[in-house]
Amino acid sequence: MALFFGHKNKVPENKQVQEIELDQIVPNRYQPRRTFNEESIAELAQTLKEQGLLQPIIVRKDSSEPEKYEIIAGERRYRAAQSLKWAKIPAIVEEMDDEKVASLALIENLQREDLNPIDEAQAYLELMKVNDLTQTELAKQVGKTQSYVANKIRLLRLTPKVQSFLVSKKISQRHGRALLSLSSEDQDRAVSEIVKKGLTVKETELMASDVDGYFADLEKQETKQDKPKQPKKKTVIKTGSDFKVQVNTIKQAIKMARESGLEVKYKEDKEKDSYKITIELLRK
Incomplete structure (x- = not known):
């Protein structure tokens, strides 16, 4: 079947605009948009406040609740009016079956550039379901390539x-x-x-x-990265008793040299921060 991409929400000549209580209106059950941009709604509300509603919303009698009206097109306008605490909103009441309502709601959203990719994918899936279309048939009717539609729908996985x-x-x-x-x-x-x-x-x-x-x-x-770094080993400078041991070792070596028959002279120079031993071996 052909979809309704030529639909512009124009007021039909044989249809009268009615003032309907907002409390009597319910959102479209086929609305593909799961999230509404609050900033965009606020901007639209400001326009409604300054200029009024230039284009009425389109509704139909709710089959499950006779006193209610279901939105066919214009949910953003309806939400903006709600934010302004309007009691009523101008609307046109249409007689439309579920298949046509679903198609119009989906197509109206697809024509808006701010529809996110997940909602767009859901819209394609719903259009295929309610109109019994293949991906190729749907792509042709919405003016997209089959691969474009397929890639969108794949995102739902x-x-x-x-x-x-x-x-x-x-x-x-x-x-x-x-x-x-x-x-x-x-x-x-x-x-x-x-x-x-x-x-x-x-x-x-x-x-x-x-x-x-x-x-x-x-x-x-x-x-x-979490493993603690091993501290670097510090060079140990021996002082005190260790220093005395080294000096005594040198003196012991001098004594052994003398006992072996060598003539050895040595001189010690002690300073505050240093200790110097000069050793002299003499030939006999």
């Missing part, structure tokens, strides 16, 4: 921890794809290392190619 770093932009999609071959446990410890050390995509690919070896080497390096 990452662990929640890795996905959260992708959403917060602490790692890139290329970092994420480099981790796809790893187990869940290895993905989590690898992404912590990437964020901690600011690893490049190339460094991440090298780590992923031998993740056990990488962390084994890292552990060795950390163990080596």
